[in-house]
Amino acid sequence: MSWWPRPGISARIFINLILLLCMVFGIGLTTIWYSSQLNSMLHRLIAEDMAAFQASREMETELANQKGFVTYYFLDHDPKWLNELAVHRGAFLDWYDRAVAVDKKPEHQALLDQIIEKYQKYVADKDQVIEMYQAGQREKGESLHWRVRERFFELNVLCIRYKEANQDHINSIRAEGQTKVDRIFTLTVVFMSAAIVLGVLLVFFLFTQILIPIRRLSRKTALENAQTASGNEVSVLSNHVHGLMENMDRARTELEQSQARLMNSEKMAMVGKLATEVAHSIRNPMTSINMRLFSLRRNLELTDFQQEDFEVVAEEMRRLDNIVRNFLEFSRPHKLKKQQILLSRIIDMTVELLSYRLELHCVSVIRKQKTDISMIDGDPELLKEVFVNLIVNACEAMENGGEVVVSEEEAFFPDGRPCVRITVADNGPGMNEAVLCRALEPFETTKPSGTGLGLFIAVRIVEEHGGTLGLDSKEGEGTTFVLTFPVSREK
Amino acid sequence: MTEPLFILIADPNPYVRSFLVREMAARGYRTAEAASGKEILAKLHGRPWPDLVVMELDFPVTIGLAVLEKVQNLIPTIPQIVYTHFTEYENHPSVKKADDFIEKNADPSELLHSISRVAARIMKLRTKPGARKPADGSSFFNQV
Numbered sequence: 001m002s003w004w005p006r007p008g009i010s011a012r013i014f015i016n017l018i019l020l021l022c023m024v025f026g027i028g029l030t031t032i033w034y035s036s037q038l039n040s041m042l043h044r045l046i047a048e049d050m051a052a053f054q055a056s057r058e059m060e061t062e063l064a065n066q067k068g069f070v071t072y073y074f075l076d077h078d079p080k081w082l083n084e085l086a087v088h089r090g091a092f093l094d095w096y097d098r099a100v101a102v103d104k105k106p107e108h109q110a111l112l113d114q115i116i117e118k119y120q121k122y123v124a125d126k127d128q129v130i131e132m133y134q135a136g137q138r139e140k141g142e143s144l145h146w147r148v149r150e151r152f153f154e155l156n157v158l159c160i161r162y163k164e165a166n167q168d169h170i171n172s173i174r175a176e177g178q179t180k181v182d183r184i185f186t187l188t189v190v191f192m193s194a195a196i197v198l199g200v201l202l203v204f205f206l207f208t209q210i211l212i213p214i215r216r217l218s219r220k221t222a223l224e225n226a227q228t229a230s231g232n233e234v235s236v237l238s239n240h241v242h243g244l245m246e247n248m249d250r251a252r253t254e255l256e257q258s259q260a261r262l263m264n265s266e267k268m269a270m271v272g273k274l275a276t277e278v279a280h281s282i283r284n285p286m287t288s289i290n291m292r293l294f295s296l297r298r299n300l301e302l303t304d305f306q307q308e309d310f311e312v313v314a315e316e317m318r319r320l321d322n323i324v325r326n327f328l329e330f331s332r333p334h335k336l337k338k339q340q341i342l343l344s345r346i347i348d349m350t351v352e353l354l355s356y357r358l359e360l361h362c363v364s365v366i367r368k369q370k371t372d373i374s375m376i377d378g379d380p381e382l383l384k385e386v387f388v389n390l391i392v393n394a395c396e397a398m399e400n401g402g403e404v405v406v407s408e409e410e411a412f413f414p415d416g417r418p419c420v421r422i423t424v425a426d427n428g429p430g431m432n433e434a435v436l437c438r439a440l441e442p443f444e445t446t447k448p449s450g451t452g453l454g455l456f457i458a459v460r461i462v463e464e465h466g467g468t469l470g471l472d473s474k475e476g477e478g479t480t481f482v483l484t485f486p487v488s489r490e491k
Numbered sequence: 492m493t494e495p496l497f498i499l500i501a502d503p504n505p506y507v508r509s510f511l512v513r514e515m516a517a518r519g520y521r522t523a524e525a526a527s528g529k530e531i532l533a534k535l536h537g538r539p540w541p542d543l544v545v546m547e548l549d550f551p552v553t554i555g556l557a558v559l560e561k562v563q564n565l566i567p568t569i570p571q572i573v574y575t576h577f578t579e580y581e582n583h584p585s586v587k588k589a590d591d592f593i594e595k596n597a598d599p600s601e602l603l604h605s606i607s608r609v610a611a612r613i614m615k616l617r618t619k620p621g622a623r624k625p626a627d628g629s630s631f632f633n634q635v
Contacts, residue, residue: 283576284549288506290597295510 009209016202023195027188034184041177048102049170055099056163059115062092063159067152070126070145074133082130089123099162108165115158122151279328286324290317315353322385336379336464340488343420344369346380347406350387357392362401363426365391370408374487376420382461386469387424389454390481394426397479402427411484418487419467425480431473439471496610499534499541501525501558502574503550511545514599520606527551528558535565543609545602547595548575548586560585570609574602 007015069085072078096119100112125148132141211233218233218240293314302310351358351365358365394404404426411421431439440459455471462469466486473479498520502508508524515522523541525531528550534541544562548555555575562571563585571589573580578594580586591605 294597
């Protein structure tokens with residue numbers, strides 16, 4: 001295990017990129033630096049060194065050109081030779097001046113000083129020779145002339161040295177330039193190799209750490225989603241990741257729902273067991289009571305009031321029996337005894353049945369009946385139970401009395417099938433949202449003596465008729481139940 | 492004059508039993524009562540033997556179905572009428588073997604109709620030529 005922490009992919013790629021950039025910058029900067037140096041070298045070469053070299057060559061030539069004129073003059077005394085000499089002397093001095101002007105190198109300057117010193121002596125001696133010749137001192141002049149010739153040779157040697165010095169200098173500059181070019185070349189090769197290595201590394205990183213994993217993932221994704229793997233793998237992958245996130249959300253929601261369902265079904269299992277027990281133990285004595293009532297009815301001669309009391313007892317017993325039956329329905333599905341019925345009639349019967357209770361609670365039922373409303377297929381007993389439940393609920397909610405509006409209309413299910421819609425609305429205190437949410441669940445009750453099963457059974461019965469039971473309520477504005485039943489197909 | 496039909500009424504509720512006894516007596520049947528599975532079996536072992544068993548399936552200790560099956564195994568030929576509010580057992584094989592199934596409610600007329608149907612069948616067998624009169628004069632089943 002190394003003490004140096006291994007850098008992550010992004011760090012590695014970042015470092016690589018930085019190095020690569022440094023390389024490129026390095027190459028660029030060195031090239032610029034060297035080319036500017038070469039440029040200045042070239043400028044100097046052209047402006048100074050070449051000029052100095054030319055001047056040195058010309059000086060040598062002009063010096064050589066000065067040779068012979070005095071001899072010619074000695075032979076024929078033609079002054080044109082002296083004129084020619086003067087021209088070449090001027091040219092020599094001109095070139096010397098130029099050389100001094102351009103050549104600032106100290107060793108060259110020293111050489112030039114030597115040259116001019118010797119030249120001046122040479123010129124002075126030569127002038128003396130000419131004067132001697134002009135004065136007719138031939139022998140004296142001749143001997144001096146020989147000496148002057150030696151001076152010329154010395155001067156010539158100096159001029160040649162100066163020229164060679166210039167040539168050497170140019171050669172050294174060329175060699176220097178060559179070295180620099182070589183160095184640039186080497187550096188460029190080194191930087192370029194490094195850049196290539198880094199580039200390859202970068203590509204390697206990108207491929208092995210990013211592109212190949214992405215491609216692999218997206219290929220799997222493409223298999224799962226039956227998409228083509230071609231095209232932008234990153235977008236395929238990101239689509240898939242989004243899909244995964246959605247899936248996760250959905251899975252979580254489903255899990256929560258199934259947990260809720262599980263809890264509910266556990267509750268239901270308990271309800272089923274309890275209901276069966278209760279119903280069975282109640283049913284037996286109730287049957288006995290019903291038998292005795294039946295027997296009484298057969299044998300008694302009753303006054304009208306007694307008859308009414310008896311009817312109420314019998315009716316209530318029947319209702320009790322139905323309630324117990326409904327309890328029993330928890331443990332097994334309903335066996336609907338369906339027949340074509342008018343819901344209006346069922347509501348009439350319910351209101352009639354509850355007249356005593358309605359009076360007790362000071363609740364009035366307002367009917368908004370519709371003539372020619374369609375028949376439905378339903379079990380009258382069970383449906384009566386539904387309306388009893390709803391109206392009793394309303395009565396118990398409105399402690400200080402109120403009214404229940406029961407309206408009927410024809411409507412349509414969302415899928416377009418015709419239905420009969422019954423609305424049962426009270427003007428009681430309503431429910432808050434929390435109560436409303438749980439109102440249709442079993443064992444949810446706000447009444448101290450309630451079982452919390454009434455609305456639950458009602459919903460179940462309505463659903464078994466292929467209908468729906470909805471509920472809407474606002475605190476302080478009453479509660480509205482909306483029931484829909486499919487219209488009977490038989491006419 | 493043939494002997495009146497002897498009916499064993501098996502129900503855990505004494506008031507139901509007494510009501511049925513009254514109703515049947517009014518129609519001239521003789522009756523015996525049993526309040527539990529044990530009593531039913533005791534009555535079937537004793538004398539006189541019943542001609543017909545009318546039984547509830549809702550017994551507190553022994554499950555009614557088991558009692559019915561025991562009765563059917565003990566005396567396969569004894570007619571049984573299941574008279575119960577356990578409607579879910581209507582299609583149970585053992586219940587199907589019984590002569591009739593009637594849902595218990597306030598009005599006993601359906602039960603009485605069923606009893607008279609079974610009685611007619613029994614009477615027909617009793618009056619058959621060659622049929623020996625029972626020694627104790629009580630039950631058709633003593634001859635079988």
